Amino acid sequence: MSLKQSFLIGLALLLILPAYSQNITQTIRGRVIDSETLQPLEGTSVYLRDTDPPLGATTDTQGNFLLENVPIGRHILKTSYVGYQSYTIPDLLVQSGKETVLEITLTPSAQNLNEVVVEEQRTPPEAIEPLSSRSFTVEETRRYAATFFDPARLATSFPGVVGVNDQANHISVRGNSPNSLLWRLEGIDIVNPNHLSNAGTFSDRRASSSGSQSILSTQMLDNSHFLTGAFPAQYGNAIGGAFDIRLRRGNNQQREYTVQAGLIGLEFAAEGPFAENSASSYLVNYRYSTVGLLTNVLGIDFGGEQITFQDLSFNLTFPTQKAGTFTVFGIGGTGSNVFNASRDSSAWETQKDRYDITFGNDMGAVGATHTISLNERTSLKSVVAASALSSERFGDILTEDYATQRLEEDQYQEVRLSITSAITHKLSERRSITGGFFLTYMNYDLSSNEGDSIGNTPQTLISGEGDGLLIQPYVQHKWQLTDRLSWQAGLHYTHFSLNGSQSLEPRTQVQWTVSPQQSVRLAYGLHSQMQLPGVYFSTIPTDVLGAPRPQANLNLGLTKAHHYVLGYDYQVSETSRIRTEAYYQSLFNVPISTNSSSSFSTLNLFEGFVDEALVNEGTGKNYGIELTAEKSLSDSYYFLLSSSIYESKYTGADGIQRDTRFNGNYAVSFTGGKEFLWQHSEKQRVIGINLRANYLGGLRTTPIDAAASQASQTTVFQDDLAYSQQLPAYFKIDLRISLRKNTDRFTSVWSLDLQNALNQQNVAFQYYDVLQQKVVTKYQLGLIPVLTYRIEF
Template identity: 45%
Template structure:
C-alpha cells in the first residue's frame, strides 16, 4: 500500500508541476517588530521577503505592512541596526486571511554576518538549548497530527508517543506524567478531552488525552522544552508544553470554518471597533468523531463526544502596554455499552457498561507594562479545573447493572505568574519572577463499594520564586538561574540551580553545555491512598539532576543538524514503604496506588540524539532524527531494572513537498504530500502470572520480574495529502490524513481476560483515515 501511495504522490508531481508564473491573487503581510526584552517598537527596522524585491520598513509604532503580495510561501527576514537579524523560514500567505506576524529581535553585542534561523524562538531574557517552537502552519502540514502540537512534538528527537489513542509524550525515557502544560505562561490542568484515552486501566492521566482542547484556530506558537530548561519553568521533570494564543485581526473581520471526521470548528476574529486596535478571537468546536465508528473503524468500541469553546481578547495600550483576557471550556465523554446476552460476549470488557465523563475549564488574564529604561513587567493570573468521573457497571440479563467501580478526580489550579525583565545593555539581562499555584484536590476511587482505594481532599500553595541572569560576550552566552520550590500542602521544598553556556566559535556553529535541578509534585492519586493516609501525604517532590551537551551547525539559512548527549539522575522517587518490591512512581501514567510510599527510589536516563532538518524552502522540507537511550530505575528492593518507557531507540523521518498549480480564472492552488515514518523499540511490560490471574479474576503481574518483557518494535507510517486553493476573497484546504497507512499491528499491552480465560494482547490503532475541509474568508 505504501508503494502505491508513493506512486500516487509522484503522479501528482507530473500532473501539477511547479510553475514560475506569479499568481495573480494578492494578500497583505503585516505586523510589528519589537525589542525581545522590553517589547518596545523598533522604528525603521527593515523587512524583506527573501529572493524577492519586496520589502518594507517599520513606522513610529514599529508596524510594517507588505500589501499586494502574491499568495504563496515565503521566508521573511527582519533586521535592525545593533540587533541580531532573524529569518522566519515558513510564512504562508493565503487569499482568505491576512497574515499578521509580530517579530521580536534581540540586541546583540556585535554585528555578525549570519542570520538566526530559529523562528520565533525568543523568550525575553531566557535561553534554552533544547527548546523547539511549533507553529500552527506546521500542524496543518505534518501528517496525522490532527492539528495538535503535542502529537507533532512526537516527531522530535528523544520524544515517543506512548499510545496512538492519546497525545501522551515520553521524553527521554520518562513517564508522560513528567511533563506539564502551560497556557500563556500559567501552569494549568490537563487540557485534553478524554484524558483516559489509550490507558490500560481506562482511568484518568495527568497530561494526555485523545483530543487537545486547545483548538488550532486559536493557537499561536507552542514552545516545547525538553532537557535542562531554565529558571522560570518548574514542577516538571521531562518537558514543558508552553502554549500561546494568537491575537485576533485588529483591522478587519475574518472567519474560519473547518469540518473533519474529528470535529467541526467555527472561528471568528476582528476588531471591537474601527477606532481601536483591541481585537477578539473566538472558536467553537463540536465533535464528529462518531462518523469514524459509523464507517466501521475501531476506536475502542466506544461512543465518543466532545465540545469546547475558547476565546482570546487583546487590548493594546500605549508604549507597549497590553491586557489580554482568555478562556477555554470543554466537556467530553466516552461511553461503552456491554453486551447483555452473555452468549455473545467475546472479551471481559463486554460484561460492563463503562462511562467516562470529563469537564475542564480555563480562565485567565495577562497584563504587560513597560517599566523605565529597558524594563518590562508582566503578570498573568488564571484559574483552571478538571472534573473527571468514571463508572463501571457489571451487566446481566437477569438483574440491573451493578456498580463495580467508581472514580472521581477533581483538580483545580489557581495560578499567578509575575516577572520583571531588565535589560541593562546589549550584554546583560535579568529576569526576576514568582510562580504561585494553589492546588486543590478531591479524589475518590472504590471497587464494588467495598474496597476504597483512595479518598481524600487537600489543598496547598506551590510557591516558586526564581531569577535568571544572561550575560553575553563575543562568542559566549551564559544563562545562570536559581529557582526555589515550596509546597505548603506538606511543608516540603527544594532549591534548584539552572545554568547553560553557549559557545559560538563561528557564525554557524553552536556548542552548548547545560545543567538543571528540577522537581515535580507527585500525581494527586498518590497522596490519598486509604491504606496510608498520613505517609503518602508527606511525600516530597521527585527531583532530577539533568545534564546535556549539544552541538548545532546551521548549514544554511533553512537547514541545520544537531547532536546532543544527555544524562538525567532522578532521586526522591516514591517507592513502597512497607515491603521490598519493584514498584516505582516513575512507571506510572494512570491508576491508584494502595500502598504506603516513601521517597527512597531512584532512576537514571541517558542517551544520544541526532537531528537533521530542512525547513520549508523551495517547496519541500524534511525532519529526520534518531535517538538511542536507556532508562533504568530502582524500587524499594534496590534492584536496578529497565524502566517501563525504555524503548532503547527511536527514529523519525518526515518529508513533504508542494506542487503549485498554474493560476487561472482568478484562482490559484497547490497540491501537498507529506509522509512520516516512525520506528522505535518496544516499551517494557511485566510478565503476567496466569494461574494467579485466573484464581483472582483479574490481571496479576509477576512483580519480581518487573518490565522484563520487551514489546515488539513499533512501526507506523502516516500520510497527509492536501489541496490548497486561493480565490479572490477566500482560501480553502481539502486534506486527507491517514494514520498508520500500512495498518501495522503494534502491541500496546497485555492483560488477563476473564471472559476468554487467557492472556490477551491489546493492539494500538489500525488504519485511521481523517478527511477534513478548511475555509478562511
C-alpha cells in the same frame, strides 16, 4: 472589426489572463520589538528576499511595518537592525484568505555575526531557544501527517519524544513518564488541557497530562515552545518536558472567519476588531466532535465506545497608549465516552463486553495578562488565571440476569488559582536580569472505589480532599561575556505547603559560537516535581491492625532530578541545520515502597493509583544521544529526521536496577513532504504530500502470572520480574494529502489524513481476560482515515 483583429485581441487576452491570475496578493504587517524590554524598534528593515522586485519596509516609531501586494505562497522574510541579531523566517506562508500578521522580537547582539533562523516568528519572552527545546508553528501542526491538529501528537516527530498509545496524545520524553509533563498557557501553568484523559490507558482510568485530543484548537494557537530537559529558571514542577503554549491575537484591522469540517469535528472561528479604528481585537473558536462518523460510517473501532466532545476558546486583546497591553483568554471543553454492554451474553467476547462503562471529562481555564514596557530598559508581564478539571468514571458489571452492579467508581476534581509576574531589566547591552514568581493555590477532591467480583463490596483505593499553595520564585541572569561566548544562570525555588516539601534549584547554560554556522552549548539544571494527587491521597488497604490507612503518602517530598545536556548545532544553510544532543538525567528522592522486596517506583506510574506506603528513597537515570537533521519548507519540500538511542533505568526498594516502563532504547522518526503548485484561471492550487514514519523500540511490560490471575480472576503481574519484558518494535506510517486553493476572496484546503496508513498491528499491552480465561494481547489503532475541509475568508 476584422477576423484577424478579433483573433489578435483574443490571443492577447489569453496571454494576459494567466499573468493576471498569478497576481493574487495579500498583506504582511506586524510589529518589531526588543525581546527583553518590549520597546518598539524604529527603523528596522523588514523585507522579502525572494520576490522580484524585492518587497521591503522600515518600521515606524511604534515598530510597525506594512508590506502590501505580496504574492501569495511561501516567502523568506528577513529583518535587520543595528545592534541586534538579524532574523529570518525561511518558510512564511502567505494566503489569500487572511492577512499575515507578525510580532517579531529581536535579541541584542554583541556583534553582527549571528543570525537567528526560525521556522516562524518567535513570541516573548524567549527570543533564543534554550538547549533541549523546539519551537513549533501552527502551520507545522496543520501540515504534518496525522497530527489531527494536536501539538502533543506533533511532538512525536521531535527527538527523544515517543508516543505511548495511538488512541491518545500520551508522550514519554527521554524515558520519563507522561506524568512528568508540564502544560503552560499564556505564561501560566494550568490543569491538563485535553479531552478524555482515560483514552489509551491500561486500566481505562484518567491520565494526568494527556488525553484523546487537545482542547487547544490550532485556530487559536500562536507559535509555541516544547522543552525536553534542563529547563531555564522560569520553569518548575516538571522533570520530563514542558509545553509552553501561546495564543495568537485576533486581527485588529479586519474581520476574518474560518470554518472547518471533518470526520473528527466541526469548527467555527471568528476574529477582528471590536470596532472600526479600534486597536482591540477578538479571536474565538468553537469545535464540536463528529468522531461518531468514523465509527458509524467508516466502521473504525474505538473499542465500541461512543465518543463525544466539544470545546470553546477565546483571546481578547486590549492595547493602550500608556498602560501596556491587556488580554483576556479562556479555554473550556467537555467530553465523554460510553460503552454499553450487550444484553445478550452470547455476544460477549471479552471481559469488557460485560460492563457498562461511562467516563466524563470537563476542563476549563480563564485568565488575563498584562504586558508593559516600563522604560527603555525594563519590561513587566503579569498573568492571573483560574483553571479546573473534573472527571468521573463508572464501571457497572452485568449479572447473569443482566442486572447491573457497580464495581468501579472514580471521581476527581482539581482547581487551581494562579498568579505570575516577571520583570526583565537590561543592565547593559551585554547583560540582563529577570526576576519573577509563580503562586498557585491547588484544591483536590478525589475518590476511587473498586470491587473484585459480583456481590463483594467495592474497596476504597483513594479518598480525600485537600489543598496547598505551590510557591515558585525564580531569578535568571543573561550575560554576553564575549562576542562568541554567552552565559545564562538562574535559580528556581519550589515550596509546596500541603506537606512543607521544598527544593532550591540552580540552572545554567553556556553557549560558544564557534562560527556563524556552528555553536556548542552546555546546560545543567536541578529540577523537581510534586507527586500526583492519587499518590498523596491513596488509601493503604491494611496496616498491622487490619484497618485502612487513608492518605498514607500525604507527606511525600518532591521527586528531583539533575539534568545535564551537551549540544552541537550546525546551520548548514539558511533553511537547514543539523543538531545533536547528549543528555544525562539523575533522578533521586523518587517515591518507592517501604516493603524491601517491592519493585515499585512512581517513575513507572501513568494512570491509576498506589496501594503501598511510600518513601522518597528511590533513584533513576535516563541518558542518551539524539540527532536531528532538518530542512524547513523551501524549494517546495521539507524534512525532519530525528533519531535517539537511550536508556531509562530505575531502582526500587529491592535494590535491583531495572528498565523503566518507558525504556524503548531507540526511536527513529522521519517527517517530510513536498508541495506542487500550479495556476489555473483566477486561482492558485497547491497539492501537498506529507509523510511521517516512526520506528520505535517497544515499551516495557511486566510478565503476567496466568495461574495467579486465573485464581484471583484479575490480572496479576510477576512483580519480581518488573518491566523485564519488552513489547515488539513499533512501526507506523502516516500520510497526509492536501489541496490548498487560493482565490482573491478566500483560501480553502481539502485534506486527507491516514493514520497508520499500512494498517500495521502494533501491540499496546497484555492483560488477563476473565471471560476468555487467558492472557490477551491488546493492539493499538489500525488505519484511521480523516477527511477535512477548511475555508478561510
